[in-house]
Amino acid sequence: MRDLLRSPAGLVGTCLLLLVGAMMVLGPLLAPYDPQSFHPRARLQGPSLAHLLGTDQFGRDLLSRLLHGARNTVAFGLGATALGVIIGSIIGVTAGVIGGWIDSAIMRVLDGLLAVPDLLFTLLIVTMLGAGMGYAMLAVSVAFTPGMARIARSAVLSIRTREYVLAAIARGESWGWIIGREVLPNAIGPIVVEATIRVSFAMMIGATLGFLGLGAQPPSTEWGLMVAEARQFMFRSPWCVAVPGVAIALAALGFNLFGDALRDSFDPRRRLR
Amino acid sequence: MTPGYLARRLAAVLLVLLVVSFAVFAITMILPGNAAVMILGEYATPDQLAAVSERLGLNRPWSVQYLDWLGGMLQGDWGMSLRLSLPVAGLIASAFANSAMLAATALVTVTVIAIPLGIAAAVKRGTRADLAIGLLAYIGTSMPEFVTATLLIVFLAGPESGLFPAGGFVSPLEDFWGFVAHVMLPAGTLSLVLTAHIARQTRSEMADVLASDYVRAARLKGLAERAVLRRHALPNALAPTIAVISLDIGYLLGGIIVVEEIFAWPGLGRLLIYALENRDLPVIMGVTLVLAMVYATSNLISDLVIAMIDPRVRYA
Numbered sequence: 001m002r003d004l005l006r007s008p009a010g011l012v013g014t015c016l017l018l019l020v021g022a023m024m025v026l027g028p029l030l031a032p033y034d035p036q037s038f039h040p041r042a043r044l045q046g047p048s049l050a051h052l053l054g055t056d057q058f059g060r061d062l063l064s065r066l067l068h069g070a071r072n073t074v075a076f077g078l079g080a081t082a083l084g085v086i087i088g089s090i091i092g093v094t095a096g097v098i099g100g101w102i103d104s105a106i107m108r109v110l111d112g113l114l115a116v117p118d119l120l121f122t123l124l125i126v127t128m129l130g131a132g133m134g135y136a137m138l139a140v141s142v143a144f145t146p147g148m149a150r151i152a153r154s155a156v157l158s159i160r161t162r163e164y165v166l167a168a169i170a171r172g173e174s175w176g177w178i179i180g181r182e183v184l185p186n187a188i189g190p191i192v193v194e195a196t197i198r199v200s201f202a203m204m205i206g207a208t209l210g211f212l213g214l215g216a217q218p219p220s221t222e223w224g225l226m227v228a229e230a231r232q233f234m235f236r237s238p239w240c241v242a243v244p245g246v247a248i249a250l251a252a253l254g255f256n257l258f259g260d261a262l263r264d265s266f267d268p269r270r271r272l273r
Numbered sequence: 274m275t276p277g278y279l280a281r282r283l284a285a286v287l288l289v290l291l292v293v294s295f296a297v298f299a300i301t302m303i304l305p306g307n308a309a310v311m312i313l314g315e316y317a318t319p320d321q322l323a324a325v326s327e328r329l330g331l332n333r334p335w336s337v338q339y340l341d342w343l344g345g346m347l348q349g350d351w352g353m354s355l356r357l358s359l360p361v362a363g364l365i366a367s368a369f370a371n372s373a374m375l376a377a378t379a380l381v382t383v384t385v386i387a388i389p390l391g392i393a394a395a396v397k398r399g400t401r402a403d404l405a406i407g408l409l410a411y412i413g414t415s416m417p418e419f420v421t422a423t424l425l426i427v428f429l430a431g432p433e434s435g436l437f438p439a440g441g442f443v444s445p446l447e448d449f450w451g452f453v454a455h456v457m458l459p460a461g462t463l464s465l466v467l468t469a470h471i472a473r474q475t476r477s478e479m480a481d482v483l484a485s486d487y488v489r490a491a492r493l494k495g496l497a498e499r500a501v502l503r504r505h506a507l508p509n510a511l512a513p514t515i516a517v518i519s520l521d522i523g524y525l526l527g528g529i530i531v532v533e534e535i536f537a538w539p540g541l542g543r544l545l546i547y548a549l550e551n552r553d554l555p556v557i558m559g560v561t562l563v564l565a566m567v568y569a570t571s572n573l574i575s576d577l578v579i580a581m582i583d584p585r586v587r588y589a
Contacts, residue, residue: 113293116561119528
């Protein structure tokens with residue numbers, strides 16, 4: 001942990017994540033206004049003392065909407081990634097441990113699915129399931145599964161031939177025990193690093209879906225949807241699109257920086273440079 | 274390059290496309306409401322539905338339908354768009370050309386900017402220039418395309434500045450400078466994300482190479498730094514960089530969907546969003562397959578180029 005904070009990237013990343021975390025936990029308590037209440041006399045205003053980040057086209061306070069939206073946007077990224085990582089790891093670890101033709105067959109299917117860009121994959125699944133946050137989250141996690149499975153599998157393959165795994169096989173342990181007690185604890189590092197960086201992708205895809213009208217639905221305070229709703233008025237009041245847009249970028253930046261710092265701290269060879 | 278290597282790679286690409294075609298077909302089978310419902314709307318009578326299902330062959334087993342559809346695709350019969358009543362193949366062909374122009378502009382810009390930036394950052398490691406490039410790269414990878422695009426429009430295409438058109442498309446054959454003006458913002462949006470990623474990867478590859486024994490040996494034997502870079506470091510950092518660029522084509526294809534929608538660029542991405550909104554199945558299937566094909570082909574080409582410049586890959 002101390003290594004993480006020593007590099008400037010890790011320090012900034014950690015601070016951004018703490019900020020985002022605070023917004024998620026305390027956001028609704030700190031918000032000065034109700035995020036859905038209209039203030040018709042204060043529409044499309046720039047920052048002022050009454051509205052620190054300005055107001056949108058209905059006079060809703062942007063700071064309050066931002067604070068409420070953190071839960072939607074960031075929790076979406078965390079949830080979708082967690083689900084994708086769990087499913088992907090199960091598939092990848094199983095393929096890597098069992099090996100043989102089952103492994104090859106699974107990997108060929110995953111190769112095929114990886115040829116479909118993440119966003120396209122997500123769009124297809126959302127069309128199949130329907131618009132909405134829950135479905136969008138499921139779609140992103142399914143789109144993440146092939147990539148995570150590959151990473152989990154390659155982590156497992158590098159461990160599979162180690163003596164302690166061979167010893168467990170020789171002892172006649174069950175596959176479940178070998179995977180759970182011998183392989184997984186040693187393969188978890190690369191999986192966690194990849195997952196951290198993927199949270200930022202998941203958040204961005206979630207916001208993009210909201211923006212395209214396929215994710216969160218009005219009057220949600222999801223940040224991508226906020227950008228989409230304010231687009232009509234963006235020339236009159238650039239604040240409306242800039243505030244949620246920059247918020248998405250900063251949250252994604254936090255996960256990116258933190259993930260990279262985490263990778264460096266797992267890999268002593270990189271740390272020395 | 275051995276014929277065996279080429280054949281193996283080609284077979285892998287074909288297998289990928291087969292998997293994708295099956296996945297796309299499976300998604301359309303799971304979709305609530307089949308093509309008949311989509312043609313007739315939700316108020317159709319059961320008799321009408323039965324008649325249209327019979328005509329489209331929707332009552333056959335799914336395996337027969339899949340093989341029939343795949344056979345049609347292979348023979349160039351991509352079906353008719355349900356909403357536009359136009360052949361899907363023609364729609365995709367014209368959209369593909371427009372998307373290719375946008376993607377090519379972005380890719381050339383990125384390659385020209387990102388690789389020198391990455392090399393400069395690696396050579397001047399630890400200096401302020403390196404830090405600035407690194408920071409820029411992080412910001413680039415953390416901005417979703419729709420945010421970059423919206424901000425670019427606000428600041429460069431608003432009624433006050435009005436430097437560029439906020440959207441639309443002009444064919445370069447009719448009005449070349451009009452095309453340049455229209456392609457600037459969408460290509461810029463796509464380039465920002467990709468430049469950030471490729472510059473970061475190039476820097477890390479180059480840093481690995483610069484720390485290697487053969488570069489140290491080249492320096493110790495007294496070669497000038499320029500010669501060390503050009504003869505020893507660059508060729509070895511090139512292959513992984515090409516691999517990264519080809520993987521980034523995947524990002525590019527995803528980004529193009531959003532960017533085309535925002536800038537009203539009449540390409541594959543816009544066609545796809547239109548088809549998704551209208552549940553136009555034949556168009557959705559066609560566009561998805563084409564995008565997957567482009568990605569798989571670009572990976573194949575990059576593998577072949579890498580095999581050409583790096584003999585170790587060929588014999589592995």
